[in-house]
Amino acid sequence: AQSVTQLDSQVPVFEEAPVELRCNYSSSVSVYLFWYVQYPNQGLQLLLKYLSGSTLVKGINGFEAEFNKSQTSFHLRKPSVHISDTAEYFCAVSPPGGSNYKLTFGKGTLLTVNP
């Protein structure tokens, strides 16, 4: 079984400040890792994913994440946030290979960017 822990339920930051949203996972096998973003009253949109290879992955809107196998972490970072980044962010894991239709999500982190 797999599980995902997002360590912060809410993260308030000021505009143009850097931000890190933390994600740890637990799994007895290798996993694929994802970050999704949900803007208010919308569905989820993929930000980035880690399948294999380079541990630093870049996504849309200037976000990046680093996979750390020894710490079982996949933290999301952005060097300078904008008001428009205010949203809820979800970390998710799935089994590797083609059967990753079964995503396991964390409980989400609400990022609020203040002027």
Added chain:
Amino acid sequence: NAGVTQTPKFQVLKTGQSMTLQCAQDMNHEYMSWYRQDPGMGLRLIHYSVGAGITDQGEVPNGYNVSRSTTEDFPLRLLSAAPSQTSVYFCASRLPGTASYEQYFGPGTRLTVT
């Protein structure tokens, strides 16, 4: 392409009533899933389908039925609604195999059971 569409956007039911949440996609995705989102709980998988005629249970299937007669549609049925089913429901789809690992989500249906 319209992507993944869900209807209705909002629904209020009384306890014991039944209804069907509709989900359709026009991307020819074989994999489709239903999730429910509750405050502080993230998204939890209800049912999923890997193709027409093939469905299986996810993490929280009790109280919900699904069927998949076409590639495009994947309706979710509540046979006897309960207040515990008050939630936001999301449908998602993706291509099979290793072509892409991105799941595409619909805009959601907000359901209230009184």
